[in-house]
Amino acid sequence: MTQKIHTFLMFQNDDAEEAMNFYVSLFDDAKVVAVAHYGPGEPGTEGTVKHATFMLAGQEYMAIDSSVKHEFGFTPSMSLYVGCGSEEEIERLYGALLDGGKPLMPLDSYGFSTRFGWVNDRFGVSWQLNLP
Incomplete structure (x- = not known):
């Protein structure tokens, strides 16, 4: 295997x-x-x-x-990183994932990327979106 x-x-x-x-x-x-x-x-x-x-x-x-309730959940220190192919894609994904979620870094140019955003979605999963 x-x-x-x-x-x-x-x-x-x-x-x-x-x-x-x-x-x-x-x-x-x-x-x-x-x-x-x-x-x-x-x-x-x-x-x-x-x-x-x-x-x-x-x-x-x-x-x-989980059938067992734990004292922990998702954390932004582990996130799903998405390389986006267009401005439209990053805007669409950021907006959808932000709906009911929480922005960690608003969509912007941060020097290391043309366009970048980081969000916790409504389920608590953390997403980094990048447009190189």
Whole structure:
């Protein structure tokens, strides 16, 4: 078996499926690969995500709704970095991800990039968007 590294997103508020479908709607070459839900008598809330895989721009991600509530969540020190191909794309993605979220760095020129923005989306996942 060949080693493969995946980004694994653990959601605390039973919103893994909503987040995954939202992310898939934002990117080209994106799709839900598989979703398994908790059933009756299992440790998670029935109908929430036990395990899911999805693709964004050829990269595979995993997601779950945690059946155990933890004292931690997502942090901006780990973020998804997106290289954008146009001004329209970075504006669209930044606006969509910011809806219900929190700006960490507004879209602007910061010297290291022509256009850059950093946002925590409404699910708490951190995204850096760059237009070189």
